[in-house]
Amino acid sequence: MATLMQDAIFSIDSMQLSSGATLPNCKLAVRTHGKLNADKSNAILFPGFLGGAPEALEIWIGEGRPLDPEKYFIILPGQFGIPPSSSPSNTDAPYNGSCFPQARISDDVIIQERMLREMFGITELQLVLGWSVGALQTYEWATRFPAMVRRMASIAGAPRPSAWTRLWLRSVIEEPLTSDPHWAGGNYTDPGALQVGKRRVGHLAALTLPPKVFYRLELWRNLGFSSVDDFVARFWEAFWLPHDANDLVLQARKAQLADPSGGGDLAVTLAGIRARAMVAALTGDAMFPPEEGEADCAAMPNAIFRHIESNSGHLGTFSLSDADREGIDRVIAEILAEDV
Amino acid sequence: MATLMQDAIFSIDSMQLSSGATLPNCKLAVRTHGKLNADKSNAILFPGFLGGAPEALEIWIGEGRPLDPEKYFIILPGQFGIPPSSSPSNTDAPYNGSCFPQARISDDVIIQERMLREMFGITELQLVLGWSVGALQTYEWATRFPAMVRRMASIAGAPRPSAWTRLWLRSVIEEPLTSDPHWAGGNYTDPGALQVGKRRVGHLAALTLPPKVFYRLELWRNLGFSSVDDFVARFWEAFWLPHDANDLVLQARKAQLADPSGGGDLAVTLAGIRARAMVAALTGDAMFPPEEGEADCAAMPNAIFRHIESNSGHLGTFSLSDADREGIDRVIAEILAEDV
Numbered sequence: 001m002a003t004l005m006q007d008a009i010f011s012i013d014s015m016q017l018s019s020g021a022t023l024p025n026c027k028l029a030v031r032t033h034g035k036l037n038a039d040k041s042n043a044i045l046f047p048g049f050l051g052g053a054p055e056a057l058e059i060w061i062g063e064g065r066p067l068d069p070e071k072y073f074i075i076l077p078g079q080f081g082i083p084p085s086s087s088p089s090n091t092d093a094p095y096n097g098s099c100f101p102q103a104r105i106s107d108d109v110i111i112q113e114r115m116l117r118e119m120f121g122i123t124e125l126q127l128v129l130g131w132s133v134g135a136l137q138t139y140e141w142a143t144r145f146p147a148m149v150r151r152m153a154s155i156a157g158a159p160r161p162s163a164w165t166r167l168w169l170r171s172v173i174e175e176p177l178t179s180d181p182h183w184a185g186g187n188y189t190d191p192g193a194l195q196v197g198k199r200r201v202g203h204l205a206a207l208t209l210p211p212k213v214f215y216r217l218e219l220w221r222n223l224g225f226s227s228v229d230d231f232v233a234r235f236w237e238a239f240w241l242p243h244d245a246n247d248l249v250l251q252a253r254k255a256q257l258a259d260p261s262g263g264g265d266l267a268v269t270l271a272g273i274r275a276r277a278m279v280a281a282l283t284g285d286a287m288f289p290p291e292e293g294e295a296d297c298a299a300m301p302n303a304i305f306r307h308i309e310s311n312s313g314h315l316g317t318f319s320l321s322d323a324d325r326e327g328i329d330r331v332i333a334e335i336l337a338e339d340v
Numbered sequence: 341m342a343t344l345m346q347d348a349i350f351s352i353d354s355m356q357l358s359s360g361a362t363l364p365n366c367k368l369a370v371r372t373h374g375k376l377n378a379d380k381s382n383a384i385l386f387p388g389f390l391g392g393a394p395e396a397l398e399i400w401i402g403e404g405r406p407l408d409p410e411k412y413f414i415i416l417p418g419q420f421g422i423p424p425s426s427s428p429s430n431t432d433a434p435y436n437g438s439c440f441p442q443a444r445i446s447d448d449v450i451i452q453e454r455m456l457r458e459m460f461g462i463t464e465l466q467l468v469l470g471w472s473v474g475a476l477q478t479y480e481w482a483t484r485f486p487a488m489v490r491r492m493a494s495i496a497g498a499p500r501p502s503a504w505t506r507l508w509l510r511s512v513i514e515e516p517l518t519s520d521p522h523w524a525g526g527n528y529t530d531p532g533a534l535q536v537g538k539r540r541v542g543h544l545a546a547l548t549l550p551p552k553v554f555y556r557l558e559l560w561r562n563l564g565f566s567s568v569d570d571f572v573a574r575f576w577e578a579f580w581l582p583h584d585a586n587d588l589v590l591q592a593r594k595a596q597l598a599d600p601s602g603g604g605d606l607a608v609t610l611a612g613i614r615a616r617a618m619v620a621a622l623t624g625d626a627m628f629p630p631e632e633g634e635a636d637c638a639a640m641p642n643a644i645f646r647h648i649e650s651n652s653g654h655l656g657t658f659s660l661s662d663a664d665r666e667g668i669d670r671v672i673a674e675i676l677a678e679d680v
Contacts, residue, residue: 163568164547164555171543179536181521196519203511207504208548212629215504228503289552 004069006032009084010115018110021101025092028111029054029078029085033061034069036120043122044074047112047130047137049317050173050251051243053082057134059319066332072126077115079108079137081251088246089191097246098186105133105258109140113148127336128275129153131317132287133251136160136258142275143260150340153278155308155328156288156317158296159266160259165287172208173252176200177245186246194245201248202236211284211313219311223320270299277303278335280328284313306331344409346372349424350455358450361441365432368451369394369418369425373401374409376460383413383462387452387470387477389657390513390591391583393422397474399659406672412466417455419448419477421591428586429531437586438526445473445598449480453488467676468615469493471657472627473591476500476598482615483600490680493618495648495668496628496657498636499606500599505627512548513592516540517585526586534585541588542576551624551653559651563660610639617643618675620668624653646671 054076078085080103088100116122135157180197220231261269281293297305308327316324394416418425428440475497520537560571601609621633637645648667656664
């Protein structure tokens with residue numbers, strides 16, 4: 001049976017961001033799969049990762065799978081920094097490019113909640129799940145809107161970035177772009193001119209995200225690449241080149257600033273999360289190692305931890321192998337089956 | 341008792357490099373500890389790592405330790421790319437800066453051998469040891485001058501860089517420098533102007549070299565730093581800033597090209613190594629993982645493998661903790677005690 005997929009843009013005249021700045025003509029992209037039922041009790045929210053437009057998550061949705069659009073209304077919301085949601089690259093002057101105000105993960109979550117309420121009348125989510133920057137949004141959701149979130153799943157993620165991950169965001173994403181000779185303080189006029197910087201982001205992501213076993217066993221061969229250089233160019237450069245540099249820098253800074261405690265005591269915040277929670281981590285994930293996920297889980301009153309065996313590390317979320325897909329599907333099914 | 345330390349420069353009128361290029365007025369720095377005995381049977385050669393001048397290895401030399409200058413004549417040779425040895429930054433036009441010919445690890449070893457013979461009359465080495473780029477030189481030594489090398493130790497190293505390590509050399513060392521706005525094809529005239537690129541090398545080395553446990557347990561505190569940012573600035577930026585960018589790029593390319601088989605079959609080369617060999621690897625060394633060191637060892641006819649437990653990974657070679665120092669001293673003592 002064909003399932004229903006719809007795209008929409010949620011627009012508001014202006015939004016006051018957490019920083020106090022006003023963002024006029026504010027837009028949030030949203031893609032949905034499935035149908036919202038009559039009592040609006042089958043909604044799942046699945047926010048995206050850094051560089052990941054909503055449609056990048058569709059590989060996890062399908063009939064007979066845990067995220068089944070025949071059963072659930074699955075909402076893939078956008079985030080600031082990824083067009084067509086409001087971003088440096090698509091905002092009119094004076095807030096264009098380098099002058100786009102610094103949004104936070106909390107701003108993403110605030111506009112997502114308003115979109116759910118005003119577009120769909122949704123006030124309850126069976127599950128909020130996400131990985132990486134999507135997990136940052138998931139923790140923010142469970143903290144900021146506890147009455148709405150029945151279950152949450154942080155997969156390959158954390159409530160806020162570790163010191164290592166902040167260094168990653170700065171040195172792998174931001175600095176290759178902001179040190180590109182064409183950066184010009186973010187006021188470049190030819191977005192194609194920042195190719196050098198964006199390719200370098202790709203090289204560094206290729207260096208730091210796959211676990212060493214991925215290279216030792218030459219698992220890039222399974223993905224159809226003929227050499228490491230080919231994998232670096234056609235997977236990693238290809239992933240980053242289409243993005244605008246200011247958009248990427250905004251996303252990287254947003255992630256660095258993520259903190260569901262709002263500058264308070266994170267342990268207290270985690271202890272206060274009411275949702276039934278799943279924390280799942282992938283073997284060899286350099287960015288969110290299983291040991292750290294286990295500690296996050298232990299800090300929450302109602303959480304379970306699952307270790308997903310993988311040779312892909314953080315990249316397991318790209319469904320690179322049957323094991324990755326089955327391991328992640330399994331934890332999604334498990335949290336959805338939990339009584340709350 | 342005070343031990344003898346001496347510095348010298350070995351100079352030759354010109355040298356034909358492996359590439360065929362001629363390097364005029366060729367210089368190799370050398371520092372020695374201890375005294376060469378009458379029959380010249382107590383020499384140990386200890387080549388350096390990327391960015392490491394000979395004196396950086398002195399923390400491993402001391403009375404009562406395995407590298408005991410009361411017993412051995414310990415030679416710390418320079419390498420091309422690290423002044424005062426011939427380098428882009430100290431060579432006269434036309435071979436200055438970006439026009440310095442591409443040297444190889446084999447060229448370092450060839451001039452080191454000539455220095456040992458012509459300066460000291462040494463034709464036998466009890467041990468050649470090194471880590472990282474020093475290990476690349478060690479394998480080259482055992483392959484190129486088998487009659488001279490009685491024992492070798494590769495610690496946190498390999499015969500040639502893996503695909504991941506080549507990507508590291510390119511994206512962590514070369515590209516931050518060659519994409520610096522002041523790079524100018526390597527023809528910059530103010531060497532201080534490349535600060536941005538050199539600091540970025542520091543950030544990326546900080547990101548990729550310490551194992552995750554180092555950050556999770558905040559082991560930088562043991563080294564006297566107050567925060568990750570402080571560690572990144574005062575340890576990592578401080579390490580790279582004094583270097584010349586062309587010198588670093590030369591070293592990085594030299595390492596990428598390292599191959600003791602000279603483009604042949606590495607397995608055959610390793611199977612032909614006659615020296616008694618120690619291959620030692622540190623827990624969590626992302627650059628030279630223990631599994632890879634074990635495979636290198638298995639390919640040699642006369643080698644033993646030792647795993648050194650460490651929380652410092654590749655940085656164990658900086659002697660960051662008692663465990664690192666003792667673990668590395670132990671494998672040096674063990675290979676020196678082997679009958680050959």
